[in-house]
Every structure is written in structure tokens, then in C-alpha cells.
Amino acid sequence: MPNLSELIQQLLERWGLNEFPSWARILEAMDPVAWTLAILLAGAVVLGLFFSLSTRRAFLTPDDTESSPQMLLARLKQDPTRLSPVAILSRLGAEATLELLEYGDQIQTKEWRYQWSGVREDLLRLLGQQNAFGPTYALARYYASDDTQEPDTIRIRRTALVHKLGRRCYLEPNADGRPAQLRIRCHAAEVQGDVGFDGEIFWLMPDEPAPPSDGPLIEMDPIEFRSLSDAELHLHIRRTPMVGGGFRLELQKRNKMWVVVNEDVEWVS
Template identity: 70%
Template sequence: MQELVESFERFWSSLLPDRWPSFNQFVEAMDPVAWTLVALLIGAVAVGIFFSITTRRTFLRADEVEATPEMVLARLKQDPTRLSPVGIVSRLGADATLELLEYGDQIRTHEWRYKWSSVREELLRLLSQQNAFGPTYALARYYRSADNQEPDTLRIRRTALIHKLGTVRHLEPDADNNPAELRIRCHPAEVEGDLGFDGPTQWLLPDEPAPPPNGPVIEMDPIDFRTLQDAELHLHIRRTPMVGGGFRLQLQKRRNMWVVVEEEMEWVS
């Protein structure tokens, strides 16, 4: 036991500062290789500290990892381009994305619409790619097609109208302030109803002549049902006699709710 105590005392005394070599002795003992290793160590520590600080600040500023969905939604309502559409759907989920879609369609300023148009289009595409109940139900509520008591034809046409014009279902008047008009070519047995369009609506038979338009015109062709669950609708938007575009929309019925799953531009002028 006494030998163990003496060994510990000798070890402790060897660690005392007065036994350590002085700074000058350290310097004199260093050779070029040792100095190179010291310089590399100091450089590595400095680089590590620099990148740890700058990387941490960048992530917090750009991605806002600690932000709640409510905070993210509030910021997106100020600028919808703060996150990519994929990031919006993944961070917010279907219900909050629906709230953003509803909000975005109500803002009519040119700056907002310039940013919002492409974001909205991509959000609708991303939600339509998911066959789960949540995204499908969110889309059905956005398209106002969740009511199973309504005829499918009405829900399909309302879905197509909102898909192209937004929930406000409004098309700006022409330069002479003539309001836009909605013309629907339908089968004789098709049930007519209110699509919520902000302007006059005419229901016409496929071969029925229509009067010359006085302003912008939106035309819907008869619905082409491929199956009971799949439909196709051609829609034409003419802002002036020389400016417009034609679109082909494919819709699917998922869980008794109609959603747009594909859009193709057929012509533009």
C-alpha cells in the first residue's frame, strides 16, 4: 500500500508546472516538420469554426428550420416564392396548402399575381399527383366539387373553371370594359346549374349558333366521359378576337370527388 502511495506522489509531482519545459525550450525543440503540423492544425481549426458559423446562419435564414407551419404560412402569404412548391406542400400539408390557395386567389395586385401564377399551378399539380384522401379532399374543396349530391357534369365544369381562373372565377374585361362571358356547349340532357362565374353565362347546345361576343369569352365544349371515373373537357379562353388559348383538361373521380390530373395547351394566339 505504501508503494502505491509513493508511486502516485511521484506521478503527481511529475505533472507540476515547475517540471514542464519552458516556452523557449518548446521553440528550440521544434523542427520544420513540427512547425508545419502546428500550422496545419491551426488552419484546420480556423476553417472549421468559420464554416460552422456561416453554414448555421445560412440554413436558419433560408430554410427557417425552426419555424412552425403557421409561421411558414404567414410568410408565404406575404411572398409565395419564399419556398418552392414542393417545400410548401411538404412543410404545410394539404389543409394549410388549401388555405394558401384560397388566399392567393383573392389577391388581385399585379405583383402578387405575377409571383402567384406559377406557384399556384405547381401546387395544384403536386396535390393532384397524390392519391391519398387528404390531398384529394383538399383539391375537391378548392374546386368546389366535394358535394356528392350535385351532378357530375356540374362538378366537372366548376372544377375546370376554377382550375383555370381560380376560386374567384373572374376574367378581366377588355379594353372597352366589356365583361367576360361564359358559354357552355352541353348535351341536351345535361343539368344546368350555377358554376359561380363572375359574369353572364350561356348554356348552348353543341350546334346552336351563338351571338358574336362583345368582350372576352370562355367556351366549354361538351364533356367527354371516357369512363365513369375519367372525363375530358376542352376549354377555350379568348381575351380578344386575336388573343386567347385552348386547353384540354383530364379529370379523374377519386373517392367520389373530381380533380384535374392533367392539363395540355392545345393552341395559343
């Protein structure tokens, strides 16, 4: 019985494969068209290898969408516009976003504040739209109002100030160096306390005459409670007699913590 090698040899002879021409004969028989096709095939192979290797290296290099949350947070601290606010919150989560918010409010360079302002507003809006405990707790800590033992009115006013002024609760003096003042219009029964403002504070009754001010001015109206867990607060900020704005903030009490859920601009000058 013939062995396997003999069977293979017989098959090659039957099909004529044992008469495959040598490389020298193949090269001699090639015409210009064949050479062109061979060159194109070789070029395609080279390009395929090049793009395969370059694409692989790109995937192995950490970028904005593939890096770890810690690396992404470090990059966002250098440039907060690197990703959209939606992508930032999705990639970082509430806790790391809180760290970014706290960091961003501390940087006072003009370039950073120009980039940071819009990103911060969108991040606060996105966090306020989420009713889960994690985002709510992160927001309450950012607003420095997570102590549920404090009176609601104090926490609401502090939340509004941080929301509009940032974590420092500070408004720059005017061109003459006059410091900012905060006027709080409140009801007689409202508890007065530390609302976190970095500057002089006046607690006034709704109809009480206000002392004169020659610097930037922040005015807060009495809090309007629509229910035990819904409140509205009007806030006016005047950086100069000609430059300022009026805002209406809607707040909700979630898990015993107050957060801003909506903001409307009433007027601007």
C-alpha cells in the same frame, strides 16, 4: 506501504516528468519556426471556435426549410417563389397548401400574379397526381365541388372554371370595359345550374347559334364521359379576338369528387 501520492512522485521522477521546464525557459528557447507554429495553432483554435459558434446560431435561426408550417405559410404568402412547388407541398401538406391556393387567388397585383401563376399551376398538378383522400379532398374544396349531392356535370364545369380562372372564376373585362361571357355547349338532358362564373352565362345546345360577344369569351364544349369516373372537357378562353387559348382537361372521380388530373394546351394565340 507508500501512499498514492508517493507512487505518483516516484513515477514522475523515473520518467523525468518532474523536471518539466518553466514557461520562462520555454519562451527563451523558442526560435522563429516555433513561434510561427504556435501562432498558426492559436489561429486554428480561434477559427474553429468562430465557425462553431456561427454555425450554431444559423441552425437556431428559423429559415425556409426549418421553420414551422405556419411560419412557412406566412412567408409563402409574401413570396410564393421562396420554395419550389414540390417543397411547398412536402412541407405544408394538403390542408395548408389549400389555404395558400385560396389566398393566392385573391391577390390581384401584377407582381403577385406574375409570381403566383406558375406556382399555382404546379401545385394543382402535383395535388392532382396524388390519389390519396387528403389531397383529393383539398382539391375538391378548392374547386368548390366537394358537395357530392350536386350533379356531376355541374361539378365538372365548376372544377374546370376554377382550374383555369382561379377561385374567383372571374375574367377581366377588355380594354373597352366589356365584361366577359361564358358560353356552355351542353346536351339537352344536362342539368343547368350554378357553375360559379362571375359574369353572364349562356347555356346553348351544340348546334345552337351563339349571341354576339364584344368582350372576353369563355366557351365550354359538351362533357365527354369516357366512363363513370373519367371525363374530358374542352375549354376555350379568348381575352381578345387575337389573344386566347384552347385547353383539354382530363378529370377523374375520386372518392365521389371530381379533380383535374391532366391538362393539355391545344392551341394558343
